[in-house]
Amino acid sequence: MSNDIGEKTRAEAFMLPAERPIQLIDENGESRTAANSSGEPYAMPDDQALLAAYEKLVAGRRVNDQAGALVRQGKLAVYPSSHGQEACQVASAVVLAKQDWLFPTYRDTVAVMSRGVNPVEVLTLLRGTWHAGYNPYEFNVATQATPLATQLLHAVGVAHAAKLKGEDTVVMAMCGDGATSEGDFHEALNFAAVFHVPVVFFVQNNEYAISVPLKNQTVAPSLAHKAIGYGMPGERVDGNDLAALLSVLGHAVDRARNGGGPFLVEAHTYRMQAHTNADDSTRYRTDEEVQKWVARDPVARMQAYLSERNMLDDAAVATIAASAEDIASALRDGMNSEPEVDPEDLFRYVYSKPTPQLQEQAAMLREEIARETSGA
Amino acid sequence: MTAVTENAAPTTTTLTVAKALTAALGDAMESDKSVIMFGEDVGPLGGVFRITDGLTKRFGEERCFDTPLAEAGIMGMAVGMAMNGMRPVVEMQFDAFAYPAFEQVVSHVAKMSNRTKGQVRLPIVIRIPYAGGIGGVEHHCDSSESYYVHTPGLTVVAPATVSDAYTMLREAIELDDPVVFLEPKKLYWSKEKVDLDALRAKFDGGSSDDDASEPSIGRAVIAREGTDATLIAYGPSVPTALAAAEAAAEEGRSLQVIDIRSIVPFDDETVTNAVRKTGRAVVIAEAPGFASVASEIVARVQERCFHSLAAPVLRVTGFDIPYPAPKLEHWHLPSVDRILDAVDDLQWED
Ligand SMILES: Cc1ncc(C[n+]2csc(CCOP(=O)(O)OP(=O)(O)O)c2C)c(N)n1
Numbered sequence: 001m002s003n004d005i006g007e008k009t010r011a012e013a014f015m016l017p018a019e020r021p022i023q024l025i026d027e028n029g030e031s032r033t034a035a036n037s038s039g040e041p042y043a044m045p046d047d048q049a050l051l052a053a054y055e056k057l058v059a060g061r062r063v064n065d066q067a068g069a070l071v072r073q074g075k076l077a078v079y080p081s082s083h084g085q086e087a088c089q090v091a092s093a094v095v096l097a098k099q100d101w102l103f104p105t106y107r108d109t110v111a112v113m114s115r116g117v118n119p120v121e122v123l124t125l126l127r128g129t130w131h132a133g134y135n136p137y138e139f140n141v142a143t144q145a146t147p148l149a150t151q152l153l154h155a156v157g158v159a160h161a162a163k164l165k166g167e168d169t170v171v172m173a174m175c176g177d178g179a180t181s182e183g184d185f186h187e188a189l190n191f192a193a194v195f196h197v198p199v200v201f202f203v204q205n206n207e208y209a210i211s212v213p214l215k216n217q218t219v220a221p222s223l224a225h226k227a228i229g230y231g232m233p234g235e236r237v238d239g240n241d242l243a244a245l246l247s248v249l250g251h252a253v254d255r256a257r258n259g260g261g262p263f264l265v266e267a268h269t270y271r272m273q274a275h276t277n278a279d280d281s282t283r284y285r286t287d288e289e290v291q292k293w294v295a296r297d298p299v300a301r302m303q304a305y306l307s308e309r310n311m312l313d314d315a316a317v318a319t320i321a322a323s324a325e326d327i328a329s330a331l332r333d334g335m336n337s338e339p340e341v342d343p344e345d346l347f348r349y350v351y352s353k354p355t356p357q358l359q360e361q362a363a364m365l366r367e368e369i370a371r372e373t374s375g376a
Numbered sequence: 377m378t379a380v381t382e383n384a385a386p387t388t389t390t391l392t393v394a395k396a397l398t399a400a401l402g403d404a405m406e407s408d409k410s411v412i413m414f415g416e417d418v419g420p421l422g423g424v425f426r427i428t429d430g431l432t433k434r435f436g437e438e439r440c441f442d443t444p445l446a447e448a449g450i451m452g453m454a455v456g457m458a459m460n461g462m463r464p465v466v467e468m469q470f471d472a473f474a475y476p477a478f479e480q481v482v483s484h485v486a487k488m489s490n491r492t493k494g495q496v497r498l499p500i501v502i503r504i505p506y507a508g509g510i511g512g513v514e515h516h517c518d519s520s521e522s523y524y525v526h527t528p529g530l531t532v533v534a535p536a537t538v539s540d541a542y543t544m545l546r547e548a549i550e551l552d553d554p555v556v557f558l559e560p561k562k563l564y565w566s567k568e569k570v571d572l573d574a575l576r577a578k579f580d581g582g583s584s585d586d587d588a589s590e591p592s593i594g595r596a597v598i599a600r601e602g603t604d605a606t607l608i609a610y611g612p613s614v615p616t617a618l619a620a621a622e623a624a625a626e627e628g629r630s631l632q633v634i635d636i637r638s639i640v641p642f643d644d645e646t647v648t649n650a651v652r653k654t655g656r657a658v659v660i661a662e663a664p665g666f667a668s669v670a671s672e673i674v675a676r677v678q679e680r681c682f683h684s685l686a687a688p689v690l691r692v693t694g695f696d697i698p699y700p701a702p703k704l705e706h707w708h709l710p711s712v713d714r715i716l717d718a719v720d721d722l723q724w725e726d
Binding site: 130131132135136137142143147150152153154155156157158159160161162164165183184187188190191194345348349350351352355356357 | 490
């Protein structure tokens, strides 16, 4: 009997997140050790892996800044920046294998491009020329979801189908802290646990849902603590520490791939800019608060660590910055070209075969446009 | 395999709508491994209406299974499974309990193909026990078709006969688009003599050279020929319309009955031709009439048949009220008498 209880306590302990967010590289670029709540250490990724991820980090930062500029020039309708959250963005994509799936939100531009999608295509949605700019099957990246938390269930469905088909597929399902209050978040975690499917739920807790702070979303000790209620492990990680993210997410993905079932990871990070360009973040947070996070910057931290380990010198930093610049300039070029939109696209994809009513409406629009262009 | 000769006696059996749906699901699962069925109580119990009876036993728990009790979960998981090559058929336990899934239906199921320029198609069938007439207490009956038909991207059908139940469910499963499949609850137990083998022959690479192989989804049918006026109905109202036509015949009036059966896509052609022939029409539906499918049909008929009409097109619908309690619903639902009254109002010269 008492033995049973002992087993259970251990099982529950292993589902609980570590007492502090996992950190492997601190704010000064010094390495740290950290373990899960059962005492098993998280391994520091090797230098080469960190260097490769660092390049993506720099590119991500550059694309975030470029997209902000494109909004100001009126080339993008809107942009939710992930400046400050780039380590989460890069790690979520890098830990996946080719056959795995990524389910991003509107803020996860850098995650999607880190998976190989051309930034111009990633930004099609936000540019307003079409809803989704890339073929989800080409990179196993779902369309960027806007209705909060709804995509988490789709992620569970893809994983469930993969399991039934015997595919070796893990699904990374992303959302923000605000989205964890939605019903679909809870249904997705419960379904994933009940069907024991390979999904890693990755919450980027950037402290705010537009203007609403985390304390108005939950009074749980952390978002990672929610996992145990569904019977899956939860872990929290320093979301500005690329090494810790790679290690924790990598562990969660490996575990899912080996039949261990779903996993919830909460990254503690911060949105350095406003929710989108349309938001005024000075109404709900102070500059001091924002400044505190500058010291925790994911890019500077990784650069300090790699330089200290002689993996990066000034020349390498410059080369990496130059290739990020190339990505940004290709993005600018892509956005400069006048987007071509075909009015008949309005009707083309609603059904696999347009209904007679849609055919009539398309003909009507065609005539209207013909009249306009003939100047009648 | 025995060769079927032209003169072979048809193997007719008497079947209920419920059993026809069960047969359709079983046959579809048999012929295509990617067809899977899930929902609440659809496993060993066979669903509260027993439509999935025996499927778990026959195909295993991986292909017909119970989910946690969460409609958005069911619908959202279906989206992902369809994205990954499956053809999910999901059961919403009752029409009025499908609303938690509504967000998934309108935001994702209906829009995915359009959002992705047709690159991601969702061949999902959403089966919903639908409408009234069974004495169900509150939230066990609703006429919810307008919510779905107003959502572009969804195909919405409501079969009224045993053979349509079989054929349209199989077509719905084969379609690459999502289908809201409304099953009129009160017709689950209505019976018909059908040749199930002939119905099956349309699918699974069966004969495709005859009339019957034209798809039923997208096509209305003339359920009864008539010359004086046209009754237009779908789903649970079709038998009521047929009964009204029968009663009118005894009074010497010949009423034609159209069974819409596919609300989206809507078959303007059949409806328009039928109404032009009779010059008079009444649309019948159980749902509240305001801003309803019935209103839409009336508008379409007036627009297209104005010069052939001898009278305004009338509607007989449910009242604009929340679905009534069991002991009150017979006052709400379109009745034979109400339909005949409307027909009498069609400005006859005699
Ligand atoms: C269902 C739903 N409700 C409201 C919104 C409007 N909205 C867009 S983003 C957002 C805040 C989301 O916050 P969070 O989940 O923390 O993600 P973050 O934007 O911080 O990355 C809201 C309320 C929405 N997109 N979907």
